[in-house]
Amino acid sequence: MPTLLMNLRQVPDDEADEVRELLTQNAVAFFETPPSRFGISAGGIWLGDDAQREQAVQLLAQYQQQRRESARAVLDEARREGRPTTFWALLRSEPLRVVSALIVIATLIGLCLLPYFLLRD
Structure with a gap:
């Protein structure tokens, strides 16, 4: 049964592209649903194979931790430079x-x- 890995509502394009690339590099099979025409559904990244679910969730958690740390570093640098x-x-x-x-x-x-x-x- 397909599992929703990532809802794409309010996800920047660069983050979605990086997640797609991460899954492709690690040979995790996934598919996408497009956003609906009227904005009811934002689309998503789905896993077709339950056997790869744990690996994909772990990869996504590591990616999000890395992205969080880099965003905080950028904010801290802006604060140090006086331009928050x-x-x-x-x-x-x-x-x-x-x-x-x-x-x-x-x-x-x-x-x-x-x-x-x-x-x-």
Whole structure:
């Protein structure tokens, strides 16, 4: 019976490519399901052979540990150099995106509170 190894929802393309390459290098048989047209399913990487499940899970755990350590190293280096990503840095670099997101958030909060103000005595 096929086993879902990795759901591809919110997985960067480079990470998915690296996982595919890792499985191919270690001769682990896998197949993929594509994302659905309407975004209900994001697709996934599946194992067809239960005999290789433990090996694949172990390989994926090692890969994710390595990726986590490298991401933390990059963040620590940015902090040492004084360039961490903060709200204010993001506001300076992408003001239109941040302001539009804040407007959407405020609109949603307003819509959620609208019944309260309309129905109170």
